[in-house]
Amino acid sequence: MTSDxxxxxxxxxxxxxxxxxxxxxxxxxxxGRDKATLEIGGQxxxxxxxxxxxxxxxxxxxxxxxxxxxxAQVPCVPDIYPGxxxxxxxxxxxxxxxxxxxxxxxxxxxxxxxxxxxLLGHREGYEVVIPRTxxxxxxxxxxxxxxxxxxxxxxxxxxxxxxxxxxxxxxxxYLEVQILSADWQRALLNLNTPQDLQRLKKESPMSPxxxxxVAKSGTGKTTLLEKLIAEMKFRGYRVGAVKHDAHSFxxxxxxxxxxxxxxxxxxxMLITSPEKIAMVKQNTRAEEPPxxxxxxxxxxxxxxxxxxxxxxxxxxxIEVHRxxxxxxxxxxxxxxxxxxxxxxxxxxxxxDVPVYDINDVQGLCDLITQRFLS
Numbered sequence: 001m002t003s004d005x006x007x008x009x010x011x012x013x014x015x016x017x018x019x020x021x022x023x024x025x026x027x028x029x030x031x032g033r034d035k036a037t038l039e040i041g042g043q044x045x046x047x048x049x050x051x052x053x054x055x056x057x058x059x060x061x062x063x064x065x066x067x068x069x070x071x072a073q074v075p076c077v078p079d080i081y082p083g084x085x086x087x088x089x090x091x092x093x094x095x096x097x098x099x100x101x102x103x104x105x106x107x108x109x110x111x112x113x114x115x116x117x118x119l120l121g122h123r124e125g126y127e128v129v130i131p132r133t134x135x136x137x138x139x140x141x142x143x144x145x146x147x148x149x150x151x152x153x154x155x156x157x158x159x160x161x162x163x164x165x166x167x168x169x170x171x172x173x174y175l176e177v178q179i180l181s182a183d184w185q186r187a188l189l190n191l192n193t194p195q196d197l198q199r200l201k202k203e204s205p206m207s208p209x210x211x212x213x214v215a216k217s218g219t220g221k222t223t224l225l226e227k228l229i230a231e232m233k234f235r236g237y238r239v240g241a242v243k244h245d246a247h248s249f250x251x252x253x254x255x256x257x258x259x260x261x262x263x264x265x266x267x268x269m270l271i272t273s274p275e276k277i278a279m280v281k282q283n284t285r286a287e288e289p290p291x292x293x294x295x296x297x298x299x300x301x302x303x304x305x306x307x308x309x310x311x312x313x314x315x316x317x318i319e320v321h322r323x324x325x326x327x328x329x330x331x332x333x334x335x336x337x338x339x340x341x342x343x344x345x346x347x348x349x350x351x352d353v354p355v356y357d358i359n360d361v362q363g364l365c366d367l368i369t370q371r372f373l374s
Contacts, residue, residue, distance in 0.1 A: 013322050016121065019096040020053030020060040021153045022046065022105040023088045023140055024069060024076075031193060034108040036069060038191065043339070045107055045191070050074065051314035052111045056101065057102070063092040079258040084161035085140050090152045092144075099146050105190055107139075112187035112289045119175065126173040133177050139163045139187055157191070180196060183293075189235070208240065209297055209304050209372035212339075214311040215328055216322035220358070224320050224344055225308050227361040228368075235365065237373065240302040242294065244309030291315065304372060314339060316372075318364065321345040342367055 010289050024036050024046065036046035043051075046069055053060045062069055062076040070076035077095040081087040102116060102125065119129045123143055130142035151169055155161075161250050177184060191197050212291045213228070215221040220374050225241070232239045244336075253259055262280055271278045283289065291313045299305050307315065311330055331337035332351060343351060346358045356363050 010302045014058040015056055016058050017098050017099040018057055018102050018120065018143070019092070019098045020057035021096070021101045021103040022049055022053065022060070022062050022093040022106050023085070023092075024062050024064040029050055031191065031197075036066070038107070038197065040109045045109060047338055048314060049104060049108060050110050051337070052113055052116075053104070054337065055312040055314055056113060056116060058059075059096070059098060061092065061095060062205055063088040063095075063103070071338075074338075077311070081156040081161075084163070086152060086161050086163045086166065087156060088140075089144060089163070090149065093146055093149045093152065096146070100143055102143050103140055105188045105320060106138050107192070108188070109191060110186050110189060110292070112181065112183070112292070113314070114293065115181050115184060115187045118179070118181065122173050122175060124215055127170040127173040128167065130167075130172060130174060131177075131180060131188070132174040133180070133184065133188070137164070137167075137174075141188060159260060208295065208299055208302050210291070210307060210315045211304065211368055211372065212307045212310045212313055212315045212317045213320065214309065214317050216326050216330060219320045219322050219325045221308055221320045224318075224358070224361070224364075225306055228348055228365060231361050231365045232306075232368075235369070237304060237369075238302040240295075240299040240305040242291070242305060242307040242310075244307065304368070311337075316341050318342045318344060320358065321347075321349070322358070323347045341371065 018211050037044050037217040039045075040048065051059065060074050062074060063079070064076060065078035066076045075095075077091045079087040079091045080094070081090060089101075089103060092103060102119070104111065104116075115131075119131070120143070123145075127145040127147050128142060148166075148170055152166065155166060181187065213221045213225045229239050229241060235367045258269055258271055258278075258280065262282075266280075267282050267284075269280045291307070291310055293307055307313075311317070317331060317337065319329055319340060319342075321343055323331055323346055328334075329339040329343065339355055340355055342364065343349060343355045344358045344360070344364060347357045354367065358368075
């Protein structure tokens with residue numbers, strides 16, 4: 001069995017009973033421009049948030065009158081009671097076909113899948129799950145159950161738009177900072193003013209841009225990835241690479257000194273030489289860390305990271321397509337992946353993204369450098 005086939009069998013199931021909701025109904029008055037279309041690392045804030053939610057939830061919608069952002073797969077729902085966060089939550093709950101909704105604003109530069117999954121794991125027995133930090137509650141980054149809908153509607157009808165009046169009347173699980181992820185402040189950072197955006201660019205060093213090469217098994221994504229790495233290096237860029245493996249793997253060989261140290265219980269083991277440094281670090285979570293976290297931790301010395309796999313990540317994607325392998329694409333058709341920005345194909349295709357010849361490595365590198373490195 002190929003690794004691609006194994007990976008496809010090991011991909012986590014999308015959460016079926018929660019709808020992911022992007023709150024995008026605000027007018028961005030303080031920013032002076034539409035926050036949803038601000039770009040960070042080659043993607044708009046909306047695209048970053050949408051891709052993350054589509055990697056977690058089987059259904060996603062936009063709360064707000066935003067037909068410019070909506071698609072057939074991701075509809076928008078205008079507020080019935082406009083003008084408040086409570087009105088946006090009400091519209092989302094009323095439109096959702098699932099018992100739960102997870103809501104997030106569209107202006108988070110670093111949306112964190114791990115933090116969302118933490119909230120999902122604490123919803124049993126509650127109607128609301130919400131982070132509580134030293135800055136207060138995070139009402140628009142939270143989980144809400146359908147049972148909240150009648151009370152929300154009653155409040156809105158009588159003109160009470162204060163969302164903090166709502167919580168004492170329902171069963172709320174407040175997640176304190178002690179159990180939130182260590183980088184919760186980064187994950188919950190939002191952009192409200194031009195000064196916020198300038199401060200972000202000045203004070204928060206951006207992680208390198210990431211491009212994921214995805215394809216069905218046997219299509220040749222590793223071959224394309226090799227060529228892209230070589231071309232990027234030829235152009236003078238520092239390149240990182242990540243291979244996704246859904247199973248346990250080992251770079252230690254039994255009997256070697258490094259293997260003996262790891263077997264003895266070393267949590268982190270390094271091998272150093274004049275040419276290379278290798279690390280074996282134990283993952284104690286019993287689950288794969290989010291790709292964004294891996295990039296931030298290990299790739300701060302490169303210009304760009306190219307990955308193989310991670311088809312459900314929120315990262316921008318190039319899909320490799322071969323006619324003999326499959327007539328359909330992973331990212332177009334039954335599923336519409338908003339992070340797809342190009343296709344490398346051995347046949348002409350009519351798509352909403354650029355289509356390159358599968359051997360046009362220079363053209364693909366031109367696109368990558370123009371979009372992510374210029």
